[in-house]
Amino acid sequence: METLRQILSPDFLLRNSVYTSVLIGFACPLVGVFLVLRRLVFMGVALPQISSTGVAIALCVPMWLGVLQPEHAPHSEHLLAFLGSTVFSLSAILVLAFLDRRRRGLPEGRLGSAYVVAAVASILLLSKNRYAEVGWLDLMKGEIITVDNADLVLTGTSLAVVVLALALFHRELLLVSFDRAMAVTLGKNVVAWDVLLYLLIGLTVSMAVLSVGPLIAFGFLLIPALTAHLFAANMRQLTIFASLIGGAASFIGFCIAYRYDLPVGPADVVLLGILYALTFAGQRMAGWLFKHGS
Amino acid sequence: MSEPFITLDNLVIGYDSQPVLSGISLSIPGGSFTAILGANGSGKSTLLKTLLGLLPPLGGSIHISAETACPAVFGYVPQSAHFDPLYLLTGYDVALMGVYGRVSPGRPVPPAERALVRQCLEATGAQEFARQRFAELSGGQKQRVLIARALATKPSILVLDEPTAGVDAAATEALLAFISQIHQERGLTILLVTHDLPLVRRHAQQVIWLHQGKVLTGTAVELLRPEHLAEMLDIELG
Numbered sequence: 001m002e003t004l005r006q007i008l009s010p011d012f013l014l015r016n017s018v019y020t021s022v023l024i025g026f027a028c029p030l031v032g033v034f035l036v037l038r039r040l041v042f043m044g045v046a047l048p049q050i051s052s053t054g055v056a057i058a059l060c061v062p063m064w065l066g067v068l069q070p071e072h073a074p075h076s077e078h079l080l081a082f083l084g085s086t087v088f089s090l091s092a093i094l095v096l097a098f099l100d101r102r103r104r105g106l107p108e109g110r111l112g113s114a115y116v117v118a119a120v121a122s123i124l125l126l127s128k129n130r131y132a133e134v135g136w137l138d139l140m141k142g143e144i145i146t147v148d149n150a151d152l153v154l155t156g157t158s159l160a161v162v163v164l165a166l167a168l169f170h171r172e173l174l175l176v177s178f179d180r181a182m183a184v185t186l187g188k189n190v191v192a193w194d195v196l197l198y199l200l201i202g203l204t205v206s207m208a209v210l211s212v213g214p215l216i217a218f219g220f221l222l223i224p225a226l227t228a229h230l231f232a233a234n235m236r237q238l239t240i241f242a243s244l245i246g247g248a249a250s251f252i253g254f255c256i257a258y259r260y261d262l263p264v265g266p267a268d269v270v271l272l273g274i275l276y277a278l279t280f281a282g283q284r285m286a287g288w289l290f291k292h293g294s
Numbered sequence: 295m296s297e298p299f300i301t302l303d304n305l306v307i308g309y310d311s312q313p314v315l316s317g318i319s320l321s322i323p324g325g326s327f328t329a330i331l332g333a334n335g336s337g338k339s340t341l342l343k344t345l346l347g348l349l350p351p352l353g354g355s356i357h358i359s360a361e362t363a364c365p366a367v368f369g370y371v372p373q374s375a376h377f378d379p380l381y382l383l384t385g386y387d388v389a390l391m392g393v394y395g396r397v398s399p400g401r402p403v404p405p406a407e408r409a410l411v412r413q414c415l416e417a418t419g420a421q422e423f424a425r426q427r428f429a430e431l432s433g434g435q436k437q438r439v440l441i442a443r444a445l446a447t448k449p450s451i452l453v454l455d456e457p458t459a460g461v462d463a464a465a466t467e468a469l470l471a472f473i474s475q476i477h478q479e480r481g482l483t484i485l486l487v488t489h490d491l492p493l494v495r496r497h498a499q500q501v502i503w504l505h506q507g508k509v510l511t512g513t514a515v516e517l518l519r520p521e522h523l524a525e526m527l528d529i530e531l532g
Contacts, residue, residue, distance in 0.1 A: 037380050168400040175391055178381050185346050185368045186395030186447065234382050 003259040016147035018254055020155050020211045021264060025250025027159040028208050028220035029228070029242035030166055031201045036225040038177055042111040043096060044221045047205045048214035049118040051089035055209065056125035058084025063129055078151050078210070085206035093198045093205075101194075147211070158207050162200050173197050174235065216265030220246050223272040230279045245275065299324035299359055299366075299451060299483050300345065306353030307337065307344045313352055314340045320502060320511045324359070327477050327484045329494040329514070332504035338487050341504065342455055345485075346370060367395070369449025373459050374436035379429035385439040386424040389415055392446025407446075414442040418472065434465030441473070451483040452476075458490060466490075470497050491518060 007018060035044045058080045092114070100107050147155075166173070176183045176193040183190050208217035228241035253268030298321035305318040315337040322328050332338045343349040345356065346368055358366045369392075392414070393407040415421045420438040423431055428439065437457050444452055454473065458466040474497050477484045488494060494501060494514055501517045503510040510517060 037378070039378070039380070171394060171397075171403075172399050174381075175394055178383065179372070179377070179391065181343075181346065181348055181372060182370055182391060182443075183394075184348050185370045186391075187365075188395070229380070229382070232382055234384065235387070238382050 003255055007255060007258060014146065014258075016149065016152045017264075018251070020147045020152055021250045021254055021268070022247055023155060023159050024208045024211050024217075024246075025220060025224075025268070026243050026247035027162055027204055028217065029224035029246040030163060030239060031197075031204045032221035032225040032246075033228075033239055033242055034173065034177060034197060035201065035221060036229065041222060042108055042115075043093070045218050046096070046111040046115040046118070047089055047093055047201070048209050048217040048221070049115050049122070050092040051085045051202075051206050051209040051217075052214040053118040053122045053125070054084035054086070054088025054206075055081045056084070056122040056129075057088070060125050060129050078148075081210055082154065082206070085209050086203065089206040089209070090199060090202035093202045094195070097194065097198050155207050155211060158203055162204050165196065165200055169193070169196065170239075212265045212268070216269055219265075219269035219272055220250070223269070223276050224249070227272070227276045227279050230276075230283050245272070249275065296324045296326075297359065298322065299326075301357040301359075302354065303357065304354040305344070305351055305356060307340050307349070308352050309340070309349070311352065315504065315507065315509065316353070318354070318509050320509065322483065322485065322502075323500070324483055325481045326500050327474070327498050328486070328500040328502060329498035330485065330487045330502045330504065331489060331491070331494060333489060336504040336506075338489075338504055339455070341502075342453065342485075342487050346453065366450040367447050369444030369447045369452045371437070371440045371444045371452065371454040371457055373456050374433055374440060375460055377428070377436075381429070383428045384425055385420060385428050385431060385435070386411070386415065388428045388439055389420070389424065389443040389446060392443040395447060411442070411446050414445040415439070417445065417476070418442040432465070433459075433461040434469060437461060437465075437469055438472075441469075445476070449482065451485060453485045453487075455487045456489075457486070458488065458493065466493070473497070491523075494518065 006012060007015075009015075012018070032044065035041060059077065061080070061084075096110065096114070099105070099110060172183075172188065172193050173196070175186075176188065176190050176197075180190055183193070205217060205221070208220060212220070224242040224246040225238070227245055228238050232238035232241050249272045250268050253271045254264050256262065256271070257264040257267040300322040302318050302320050306313050306316040307318065308314040318341070330338050330341060340349065344351055389411050390403065390408070393403060393411060397403050397407065412421070415424045418438040418441050420435065420442050423435050424439065428436065431439065441452075441454075441457075452473075457469060457473075461469065470493055473484060473486070476482060486494075486498065495518050498514045501510075501512060501514050503517055516522070
C-alpha cells in the first residue's frame with residue numbers, strides 16, 4: 001500500500017513515466033488486436049526493433065554531421081528519437097505490407113531478417129555513439145526512464161489520435177481485414193484503409209518503443225490481445241479487454257518494479273505472460289470440466 | 295431473355311500480366327440465372343474476380359448496364375471456408391457488413407439498416423443462429439448468413455462462388471432451392487460459379503463453360519445434353 005501511495009502521489013518523481021507506461025499499456029493492444037487478427041504476429045516483433053534502429057540512427061546523425069548535442073538537452077534528443085522512430089516504423093510497415101500484398105518471397109523470412117538485422121544494427125550504432133546516453137541503452141532494456149511534460153504530451157496526443165481514429169473507423173478497418181473482396185465490391189478503397197491502419201500501427205509502435213523499448217512494446221502489442229482472445233465473446237469485448245489488460249498490467253508491473261527495484265518493462269511483460277498462461281490454463285480446465293461434467 | 299446486364303467484349307483475364315483466358319465475348323441477361331462451369335484451374339475464379347473488380351482485366355472491356363444513376367451493386371457470396379475463424383464475429387455481425395457500403399465512415403449504422411439486415415437473415419432462414427459465432431456455424435448455415443449479407447447490399451446481381459463447397463448434399467439442395475426461389479421472387483440476376491453439373495442442370499438457365507482455354511455459352515439444356523457432355527469430356531456413352 002505504501003508503494004501505491006508513493007506512486008499515486010502528485011510529487012512522485014517518476015509520475016510522468018507511470019502515465020506514459022499506462023498510456024502505452026492501454027493503446028498498444030488496440031492496434032495489437034489487428035496484428036493478431038491479420039496473423040501479422042511476426043510484424044509485431046520486427047516493427048518495434050526496426051523502430052528502435054530508427055532511434056539509434058537518429059541519435060547518431062548529429063555525431064556523423066559533426067554537430068555536438070547540447071549536454072543537457074534531453075528534450076531535443078527525445079524529439080530526434082521520436083522522428084527516427086516514427087519515420088522508420090511507418091516506412092517499414094508500409095514496405096513490408098506492400099511486399100506482403102504482392103505475395104512474393106517468404107514473408108516470415110523477410111520479417112525475421114528485418115528483425116535480426118535491425119537488432120544488431122541498433123547495438124552497433126549505439127555502441128559507437130559517444131552522445132548516446134546511458135538512458136537510451138536502458139530504454140532498450142525496458143528500464144524506468146524519466147519523462148518530461150513535453151514528452152508526455154507528445155505521447156498522449158499521438159496515442160489519442162490513434163485511439164480516436166480506431167474508434168471512428170473500426171468498422172471499415174475490420175471489414176477490410178476480415179473480407180477484403182467484400183470491401184472492394186462495396187466500393188471501399190481498401191488500399192487507403194490498409195494504409196491508415198498501418199500508419200496507426202506504426203505511430204503506436206514508435207511511441208511505445210520510445211517509452212518502453214522494442215521488446216516490451218512487442219509484449220504489449222501481442223500478449224493482451226492473445227489473452228483477451230481466449231475469453232472475449234465478440235470483437236468489442238476483445239478490443240476493450242485487451243486494452244484493459246494492457247493498461248492494468250503496465251500499472252501493476254510498474255508498482256512491482258518500483259517496490260522490488262526491478263526494470264519496469266520486463267516486470268510488465270512477465271506479468272502479462274503469467275496472466276496469459278493462467279487464462280489459457282483456466283480456459284482449458286473449464287473446457288475439461290464442462291466436457292466431463294456433462 | 296431481357297437486355298444484357300453484363301457484356302464482356304474480347305476480355306482477357308489473368309494474373310500479373312499472364313493471361314489465363316482471352317477473347318471472352320459474351321453477355322449475361324438481366325434477371326437470368328447463369329452458371330459458370332469449369333474444372334479446377336479453368337479460370338472460373340479469375341473470371342469472377344475480374345467481374346467483381348478484384349482483378350483488373352488484361353485486355354478488352356466489361357460493360358455493366360446500370361438501371362439508375364448509381365453503379366450496379368454486386369452481392370458477393372464467397373466460399374465460407376475463405377474466412378479466418380480468429381475473428382470473433384457473430385452471424386449477425388457478418389450480415390451487417392452488407393450495409394456498410396451505404397454508411398459513411400465514422401457514422402453509426404442507422405436502425406433502418408439494422409432492421410433490413412434482420413429481414414435478410416429471416417429471409418434466408420438464418421435468424422435462429424445469427425447470434426452464434428460465425429466460425430462455429432456449419433457450412434450450410436454460413437452460406438445462409440453470407441447470402442443474407444449479399445441481399446443486405448441491395449444487389450443488382452447476386453454472385454455466388456461455389457456456395458456448396460463443403461456443404462452436405464441435403465443442405466446443398468436446400469440452398470440452391472432457396473437461391474432459385476429468390477431469383478424467381480425478386481427477379482434478381484444470379485451468377486453461380488460451380489463445378490456441380492447436376493445442380494446446374496436443375497437450376498440454371500444459362501451456362502458459361504470454361505473448358506481447356508475455351509469459353510462456351512448456351513442454355514443449360516443445350517450445353518448439358520449427354521451427347522454434348524460426352525463430346526466435351528471425351529467419353530463414350532454406354
